[in-house]
Amino acid sequence: MNEAREGSHPPVTEISTAQSFQISSEDVQHGKKEEPRAGDKIDVIARYYVDQWNASDLAAQLVKEMQKVDHVRNSQRVGKLAVELRNIAREERLPLLRALAGQLKEEQEHNDYYRKMLEIHGIDHEAYYTAFETYLNGIPSGERDQLTQEVLTALMQARTPEAFPNAPFPQPILAICHYLLGTATDPEVTFLIYLALQSGIEFALVKAISESVFPGVAGTRDRLQLNLQLVPDVAEAGTVPVSIKWFDEHAEYGQGGKAELRHVKHGREQLNRNLLEESDVRDALRRVNDVLRLWAAA
Numbered sequence: 001m002n003e004a005r006e007g008s009h010p011p012v013t014e015i016s017t018a019q020s021f022q023i024s025s026e027d028v029q030h031g032k033k034e035e036p037r038a039g040d041k042i043d044v045i046a047r048y049y050v051d052q053w054n055a056s057d058l059a060a061q062l063v064k065e066m067q068k069v070d071h072v073r074n075s076q077r078v079g080k081l082a083v084e085l086r087n088i089a090r091e092e093r094l095p096l097l098r099a100l101a102g103q104l105k106e107e108q109e110h111n112d113y114y115r116k117m118l119e120i121h122g123i124d125h126e127a128y129y130t131a132f133e134t135y136l137n138g139i140p141s142g143e144r145d146q147l148t149q150e151v152l153t154a155l156m157q158a159r160t161p162e163a164f165p166n167a168p169f170p171q172p173i174l175a176i177c178h179y180l181l182g183t184a185t186d187p188e189v190t191f192l193i194y195l196a197l198q199s200g201i202e203f204a205l206v207k208a209i210s211e212s213v214f215p216g217v218a219g220t221r222d223r224l225q226l227n228l229q230l231v232p233d234v235a236e237a238g239t240v241p242v243s244i245k246w247f248d249e250h251a252e253y254g255q256g257g258k259a260e261l262r263h264v265k266h267g268r269e270q271l272n273r274n275l276l277e278e279s280d281v282r283d284a285l286r287r288v289n290d291v292l293r294l295w296a297a298a
Contacts, residue, residue, distance in 0.1 A: 038281045039271030042196055042288050046203035049292040051203075054212050106259070113246040114129050120233055120243045135168060138180060144178045151175035152290055155297050176294035182288065192275050199267035201290035203251050204255075204295060206264055214251035217244050221253045 036044070118125045136144065150163035151171050161171040183189050183197060219225035224236060226241070233241045240248045240255055248254035252261060275281055 037272040038196065038275035038284060039268035040286060041197070042200045042271060043203050043268055045285065045292060046200055046207060049296040050207040050211070053208055053296045061197050063250075110246060110249060113242070113249065116242045117246050118243070132169060132177070136174065140166075145182070148175040148178050152293065154188040155293055161297075170298060172294045172297040175289060176298065179291060179294065190240050190280070192271075193280060193287065195267065196271055196275060196284035197287050197291060198291055199264075199271060201295065202260070202267060203264055204292055206252060206260055209247055209250045210257075214244075214247050215252060217247060218251075218254070 115125055147163040151161040152175065154161035154163070164171055164174050167174060183194060217227050217230045228234065229240050231243055233243045249256040250260050251257045275284060
């Protein structure tokens with residue numbers, strides 16, 4: 001990969017090390033001496049890219065663009081979880097099997113929330129997804145790998161990516177979806193590495209939605225109030241409108257956000273506890289940095 005030019009993003013080691021030092025220092029002040037581990041570092045990378053995204057004009061377009069990213073992300077995640085469930089079932093690791101089965105069910109529910117949200121806003125998600133797949137499948141897989149790398153390189157060098165030819169969709173959207181698909185179907189990618197990648201996305205989503213999107217549609221923590229211009233289907237008192245249900249599920253102070261916060265906490269703890277090999281940590285941080293760089297530019 002080419003070196004980044006002046007004005008580009010710092011490398012992943014600088015991102016994870018700088019703020020992780022702050023985490024480590026705070027722990028020492030509280031009597032802890034542990035160095036930041038994989039989950040901590042991934043959360044730091046998520047914080048870095050969310051801060052960039054929150055400060056950009058793109059934050060106002062999350063409803064439009066994140067619908068595109070997460071629809072594909074969830075599809076790949078459900079497929080990966082299904083494979084893991086089969087593997088665990090063969091090994092008879094029943095407690096973990098039950099946990100993953102519950103997560104799979106929740107991901108399917110989130111997909112349904114997403115589809116309903118799109119339908120309320122008049123978006124034909126089937127037509128959109130068909131057009132998206134048709135375009136990407138029209139490009140050979142090896143060429144898609146190269147184009148995705150070109151998009152990443154352009155973003156690292158603070159350039160506007162123009163890799164995918166005659167692209168009917170934003171370049172970072174095409175790149176991130178191909179990147180995730182390749183990761184989900186690569187037999188050499190371990191489940192822990194994939195968990196790191198998905199956790200990084202989840203960490204970033206919860207932060208961005210809680211700080212930028214949900215306040216705009218549902219009000220702040222201290223003053224909850226629906227924005228009627230953005231919420232066309234006001235529900236009965238005490239219930240969440242379908243048009244913002246997916247956002248509510250991913251907001252820290254949404255009615256459904258507690259479950260997502262548990263996933264974030266659990267993912268970070270699992271990565272801290274199990275992602276220990278130095279080479280695996282480097283690979284995980286690299287992949288998380290790639291995907292969140294694309295996400296922040298989408």
